[in-house]
Amino acid sequence: MLRRNTLTYLLVTLWLASSMFSSAEDDLLTRAMRLMSETPLVDGHNDLPWQLRKQFNNQLNQVDLNSLESTHTNIPKIKEGRLGAQFWSAYVPCDTQFKDAVRQTLEQIDVVHRMCQKYPDTFMFATSSQDILTAFKMNKTASLIGVEGGHSIDSSMGTLRTMYDLGVRYLTLTHSCNTPW
CATH class of the missing domain: 3.20.20.140 (Metal-dependent hydrolases)
Incomplete structure (x- = not known):
């Protein structure tokens, strides 16, 4: 049971972390695109x-x-x-x-x-x-x-x-x- 909970915890943690990184990447891309639309x-x-x-x-x-x-x-x-x-x-x-x-x-x-x-x-x-x-x-x-x-x-x-x-x-x-x- 402990292994299953540990595996579930790891999977949820990885999913959350990937969501946060994806969100951070999206924010950086949005910011870069805005800067390039304002500055050559x-x-x-x-x-x-x-x-x-x-x-x-x-x-x-x-x-x-x-x-x-x-x-x-x-x-x-x-x-x-x-x-x-x-x-x-x-x-x-x-x-x-x-x-x-x-x-x-x-x-x-x-x-x-x-x-x-x-x-x-x-x-x-x-x-x-x-x-x-x-x-x-x-x-x-x-x-x-x-x-x-x-x-x-x-x-x-x-x-x-x-x-x-x-x-x-x-x-x-x-x-x-x-x-x-």
Whole structure:
């Protein structure tokens, strides 16, 4: 009899505990959803432009971001995650340094611009915090650009200024290689 009562007690305790955890999880999810409806969620790094280069040679006409399954990112996942703003990474490998790093980086920047043009109902190109808030109010993902690796500017301040004019808002000093500067 004691074993049966102990087992019943344990089962009731587990059921109650699971109900409490479930309720706590529901409360946290509700709170998170409310916060994301009031404040843009900003992701500081996404390699989708590089994946588009590797898989499709930057040919956006060969890919539909609504149905793309060969990457971690697609439009349904962006919407499900309630992504308010995304810094798209303009990345080129270190072996482009002293060769064609600037050209390849410009091509990555161009892909981001063309993504925004191809999917205007989803993406809005952005260069400022005000742009992020505007996109958020329009239920769009603000699309910003970050360049990965100082080798991408070929030691040129003019190239850096030009990239800024094209919408780049951050440059990491290095990625996985040294720069001459």
